[in-house]
Amino acid sequence: MKAAVFEGKDNIVVQEVPDPVLQDGELLLEIEACCICGADLRTYRHGHAKITPPRILGHEFCGTVVETRAADGPSVGDRVVMYIVIPCGQCKYCRAGRANLCVSRATMSYDFDGAFATHMKVPAKAVAGGHLFRVEADISSREMAISEPLGCAINAHHNRLNIGLKDVVAVIGAGPIGVMHALLARLQGAQKVFILDTSESRLEMAKAFDLDERIIVSSEGGHIERVKELTDGFGADVVIVACGSPHAQIDSLEIAAKAGRVEFFGGLPKSSPTAQLNTNHIHYKEITVSGSFSEKMSDFQAAQALVQSGRFPADKIVNKELPLEVITDGFHLMEEGKALKACINPQL
Ligand SMILES: [Zn+2]
Ligand SMILES: [Zn+2]
Incomplete structure (x- = not known):
């Protein structure tokens, strides 16, 4: 598959990488949209203590299930967005329903490869934990992709x-x-x-x-x-x-x-x-x-429902779409304030 691989500071290379091979419980998405986050920009420019290159970045995505080895969860052909925090489920914060604060959380694009690629593998724990939310409306993948950052904003507002x-x-x-x-x-x-x-x-x-x-x-x-x-x-x-x-x-x-x-x-x-x-x-x-930091699954769910309702102007927020090959152009456009949010469409 084709992927944009972060190889170190100021160095993202679009290249062919081996296709992901699914283990039991895992699932493969074909990525239709992945927005560039401020965190991706910071990692690109300065590196990140929790990201060891080579790593595929990108965590604001929407895609369609093309293969599954999970007994439950979405089926092949379902379009989904994902709650990207994979918490331990056992710590004090997880037990209090605040998985975003989990002491040993794993996160897509930090601990697992993300979605600046034609395909992305979803870990078994996330599939089993109900992290994939079906898109049940006629709304573009690029709009649905902002469910992730919008959920983080909702975490700050709610309660x-x-x-x-x-x-x-x-x-x-x-x-x-x-x-x-x-x-x-x-x-x-x-x-x-x-x-x-x-x-x-x-x-x-x-x-x-x-x-x-x-x-x-x-x-x-x-x-x-x-x-x-x-x-x-x-x-x-x-x-x-x-x-x-x-x-x-x-x-x-x-x-x-x-x-x-x-x-x-x-x-x-x-x-x-x-x-x-x-x-x-x-x-x-x-x-x-x-x-506030990151989001709980309930915040993500609220964001997903809001974007899906069409009552949030996601189309105006994501005001630039680019193919994977020119991903760094998208980074530059956002840095220069020329795009509000740029979105990568790896299928272009
Ligand atoms: Zn983000
Ligand atoms: Zn935890």
């Missing part, structure tokens, strides 16, 4: 941010994840939704969505004042930091209203993971700060 009719929401970061957060806020009934970014081109792309205000963040400032201006001086009730910038984390506490909720969605680079936060904002304004 945590509790956005509703009384909330003004500001999202810092207008990449695909920021846009998904903003759209989820809108769907949940937020009064106003703002999106902020340092990149003019990303804010330009955000025009495709029903948001109240796009605010440029520049070194000269003005963006914090703009949020205050738009909220009668109060600030935003919910601030979601959807980028890996310490400045954004610092700003989020300034932008938040009293009794606000602030979510640190994006992690900071492991080499410089600290931000100089003014924690007095948390104290005096009674702000609740939350973090």
Whole structure:
């Protein structure tokens, strides 16, 4: 089969690799769409402590079952998306229903080869664990592929941010994840939704969505004042930091209203993971700060159902489709803010 193999920093090579051979319980997908994630970009540029090359990346995918050696699970011909976290099932967090926090989790594209390839093998444990969700609507594979990142966003919202009719929401970061957060806020009934970014081109792309205000963040400032201006001086009730910038984390506490909720969605680079936060904002304004990482199966299920319903503008989020051969072009387009989310179609 053909695959894009990550061989080390700045080095992804599209090549012929041996076809996967199925063991008992495993299943083979023909990949129709696999979106490029920010995590793929970071791994491509900087490597990843948990990824040992050579490894096929890509974990936001949709494909069709072409072979199965599993007694249960989907059949040949079924189109599916996958919950990619394979937890131990035994640890404290797994027992609490928080498999995303499992102490010995395995993940597609980290511990197993991912979906930047014509085909991908699904581990037996995932098939048996019900990780494959059938697509039961006439919706493109490229749209369904965003179920995975959307589930991660839902993990931050459900039972945590509790956005509703009384909330003004500001999202810092207008990449695909920021846009998904903003759209989820809108769907949940937020009064106003703002999106902020340092990149003019990303804010330009955000025009495709029903948001109240796009605010440029520049070194000269003005963006914090703009949020205050738009909220009668109060600030935003919910601030979601959807980028890996310490400045954004610092700003989020300034932008938040009293009794606000602030979510640190994006992690900071492991080499410089600290931000100089003014924690007095948390104290005096009674702000609740939350973090979130990955997703539980229930988050993925909710995302899959939402995309499948057609009520989420997945087609506008995935605004570029490319064949596998030019996968690195897709990486560059996203880095340069020229594509919101690029999707690889290995069948092209
Ligand atoms: Zn991802
Ligand atoms: Zn566990």
